[in-house]
Amino acid sequence: MSNAVPSTLRTVLADRIRTRGLAVDAALVAGGAVFTGLMAQVEVPMWPVPITGQTLAVVLVGATLGARRGALSMLVYGLAGLAGLPFFAGWTGGLSSLALPSFGYVIGFIPSAAAIGWLARRDWDKRFFRATAAFTLASAIPFVTGLPYLAIALANLGLPHSLGVVLAEGLYPFVIGGVAKALIAAGVLPLAWRAIGRRSR
Known part of the structure; x- marks a missing residue:
């Protein structure tokens, strides 16, 4: 009888920690x-x-912790920032952050971490080209919530909020940086797995 672990149940990096448990x-x-x-x-x-x-x-974080812990970590991040911890850009926090045009992206961090965690558990973080695709996809998810939130925030401020304006302010400036971040993550994670593999030999 085979004891092989199905690919859909493979571990993420955090699962390699020897001590496990709720704490x-x-x-x-x-x-x-x-x-x-x-x-x-x-x-x-x-x-x-x-x-x-x-x-x-x-x-x-999502790739390292997996879908559930990664999403929960981003939820904690957002709630801690809203509670007043200086977790948002510029060392800001508090409920007033809800009025920021950029807060929609913070909401999108939760499904983004869940998506990359789900893919990482299926080994999409172990090879550079697959990891690049996975991280690029996950990096795009915050725009799904970020752009509509931005449009509403700009409208509430009485500022132009057409589709063209929203894309110019909330998407186009971040494309190159988003690809660069995906490439960085796609380089870091496979290297981390190789390092762990060498230590476990």
Whole structure:
């Protein structure tokens, strides 16, 4: 009788930690939220949406922790920021962040982390070209919520909010950076797996 683990049940990086349990999972989730908060401060200030390191953090956290823990980590990140911790760009936080035109992207971090975590558990993070495709897809997900939120926020501020304006302000400036972040993540994760493989020999 074979004891092989089906490909759909393969591990993510966090599963390689020797000590497991609820406390470890909670620490991983919290650590992912803190890491994302720190990466939010790697910022090119722009308005209405700044360029930050958050998206890179989101895909790395999701791929490392898996879908459930990754999504939960992003939920904790968003709630902690709304509770007042300075987790958002520019060391900001609080309920007033809901009025920011960029907050829709933060909402999108949750499904983005879940998607890359789901793909990582199916080995999409172990080879560069597949990882690039997976991380590019996950990096695009925050725009699904970010762009409509941006349009509504601009309208509430009495500013132009046509499709062209929203795309010019909330999508086009981030395409090159998004691809670059996907390439960085696609390089880092396979290297991490190789390092773990060498240590386990």
